[in-house]
Amino acid sequence: MAEIIDGKALAAKFKWELAGQIQELSGRFNSRPGLATVLVGGNPGSIVYIRNKITACREAGIEAFDHHLPATTAEAELFSLIDSLGKNPKVHGILVQLPLPDHLSASKILDILPQAKDIDGFTKANWGKLFHAKTPAELTDCFIPCTPLGVLKMLESAGINPEGKLACVVGRSNIVGKPMAHLLMLHNATVTLCHSKTPNIADVIRQADIVIAAIGKPRFVKESMVKEGACVIDVGVNRLADGKLAGDCDFEGVKNKAACISPVPGGVGPMNIAMLLANTFKAWQKMEA
Ligand code: GUN
Numbered sequence: 275m276a277e278i279i280d281g282k283a284l285a286a287k288f289k290w291e292l293a294g295q296i297q298e299l300s301g302r303f304n305s306r307p308g309l310a311t312v313l314v315g316g317n318p319g320s321i322v323y324i325r326n327k328i329t330a331c332r333e334a335g336i337e338a339f340d341h342h343l344p345a346t347t348a349e350a351e352l353f354s355l356i357d358s359l360g361k362n363p364k365v366h367g368i369l370v371q372l373p374l375p376d377h378l379s380a381s382k383i384l385d386i387l388p389q390a391k392d393i394d395g396f397t398k399a400n401w402g403k404l405f406h407a408k409t410p411a412e413l414t415d416c417f418i419p420c421t422p423l424g425v426l427k428m429l430e431s432a433g434i435n436p437e438g439k440l441a442c443v444v445g446r447s448n449i450v451g452k453p454m455a456h457l458l459m460l461h462n463a464t465v466t467l468c469h470s471k472t473p474n475i476a477d478v479i480r481q482a483d484i485v486i487a488a489i490g491k492p493r494f495v496k497e498s499m500v501k502e503g504a505c506v507i508d509v510g511v512n513r514l515a516d517g518k519l520a521g522d523c524d525f526e527g528v529k530n531k532a533a534c535i536s537p538v539p540g541g542v543g544p545m546n547i548a549m550l551l552a553n554t555f556k557a558w559q560k561m562e563a
Contacts, residue, residue, distance in 0.1 A: 276532040279428050279507070285544035288427070289334050292551050296335040299559070307558035308337040309367045309393065310359045314352065315345030315375045319513065324371055330547045336554055339365060345375050352378060353386060360388045366561055367393035367554040372449065390561065393553035395419035396448070404453060410460050417553050422454040424545030425486060425507050426461070432534045434484065434505045436463035442482035443467045444522070445489035450509050454486055487522035497527030506535045509542045
C-alpha cells in the first residue's frame with residue numbers, strides 16, 4: 275500500500291511558516307504583501323479556487339485585492355485594470371485566473387502583466403528566465419509556476435530526489451506539463467513528456483519512477499500503467515457527472531502498486547495555493563528589500 279502524500283497538511287505547514295515570516299518582516303518593511311486576484315466570469319471551479327486563494331492569503335497575513343469582472347468584460351477594460359494594478363505599490367502580485375472567457379486572449383493579457391508581479395509565473399518574460407536556467411540555483415530571479423513548484427515540494431516531503439530517476443509527465447499544458455518537465459530536468463531526472471497523442475502511452479508511463487499526471491482526464495492513469503514502487507503525483511481536478519471530484523489517476527487501483535501517491539482532493543490543490551502565497555511573499559521581498 276502506498277504512502278499517501280498529504281498535500282493539505284504540507285500546505286498548512288508552509289502557510290503557517292510563511293505567516294510567521296510575513297509578521298516578522300512587515301514591521302521592518304512597514305508594509306504587508308498584497309495579492310490582486312482577477313476573475314472574469316462565473317466559471318464555478320474558478321470561483322471556488324479564487325475564494326480559497328483569498329482565504330489563504332488573509333490567513334497568512336497577505337492583503338488580498340479581489341476583482342471579479344462580468345463575463346462580458348471588454349479586453350480594453352481588463353487591460354486597464356491590469357495596468358492600474360501594475361502601478362499600485364500595495365499590489366506585489368497579480369493573478370489572472372485561467373481560463374478566461376473565449377473572447378479574451380490569455381496570451382495577450384499575460385503580455386502586459388509586469389514580470390515583477392507575475393506570481394503565477396505565466397508571462398513570456400518569466401518563461402524566458404525559467405527556461406534559460408540550467409540549475410535550480412539559477413531560478414531565484416524568476417517565479418516558478420505554483421503547481422509544478424508544489425509538486426516538487428511534495429516529492430521532497432516524500433523523500434524522493436528526482437536525480438537519476440525516470441520521470442514521466444503526462445500532459446503538456448503551459449500551466450503544469452511544460453514547466454514541470456523542465457523543472458524535473460533541472461533536478462537531474464530523465465524526463466519523458468507524454469500527452470494525448472503519444473502512442474502506447476501506458477508503456478511509456480510504466481517505465482517511470484516518478485509519474486506526474488496532468489492530462490485533464492478523470493482516472494486516466496490506471497494501476498496497470500504504473501511501475502511497482504513508483505511515486506505518483508496527481509494534478510488532475512475533474513468534476514464528475516455526480517458532482518464528485520476525481521483526479522487524473524485511478525487512486526484506488528494505483529495506490530496498490532505505487533510507493534507513494536497524492537490524493538484528489540487534498541493533494542496538489544492546496545499546495546498550488548501555498549506556493550501562490552510563497553511567490554507573493556517572494557515578490558514582496560524583492561520589491562521592499
Ligand atoms: N487555473 C488553473 N490553475 C491556475 C493557476 O495556478 N493560476 C491561474 N492564474 N489560473 C489557474
